[in-house]
Amino acid sequence: MTTEWTIHSRSPHCAKTGASFAEGQHFYTLLFLEKGEFRREDLCEDAFRERPEAPSPFSFWRSKFVPPPVQEPEAVTKQTAEDLLRRYMEEQSPEHSNARYFLALMLERKRILKEVEVKREDGSVTRIYEHSKTGEVFVIPDPQLKLAQIEEVQAQVAALLGGSAPEPPAPAATPPPDESQASESTQPS
DSSP: SSSOOOOOOOOOOOOOOBBBBOOOOOOEEEEEEETTTTEEEEEEEHHHHHSSSSSSEEEEEEOOOOOOOOOOOSOOOOOOOHHHHHHHHHHGGGGGHHHHHHHHHHHHHHHSSEEEEEEEEEEEEEEEEETTOOOOOOEEEEEOOOOHHHHHHHHHHHHHTSOOOOOOOOOOOOOOGGGGGGGSSSSSS
């Protein structure tokens, strides 16, 4: 899988027609993987229907256009999970892959990020998220953490955010294991 996981913002206009999107208008986002980097293309519904079959996108989905929020200056700068995820996405250091994944899960739980697709290739899993307000795309490789690793990553992220431990992703609802048949799960749900 590629090592480029840059953040791509939603375009205010169609890449083919140049027409501006209206608030609430449906459009398609297409992600193409070219030379190890992702390229985003936003198309109005007509341009999407008229596009040729090839090249086929790595991923695509349909969304409603929401204009980007007006940026207001922040009086006090504080490190948030979103800030930290953005910083780690820019750095692209493999040592932060577990934290990137955990931060994305936290932001998904807070409904800041929305998972739009899961890609499975050659034993690896890549999760594609869209920011609910800005439409930015986050391509996050899933490190397939083992249950025993989650607490360590959670503590690392909490320390980076300078607060108490963040709420972990909700575990799947399963009955408690029978003591005689207890076995450790290798992956979180």
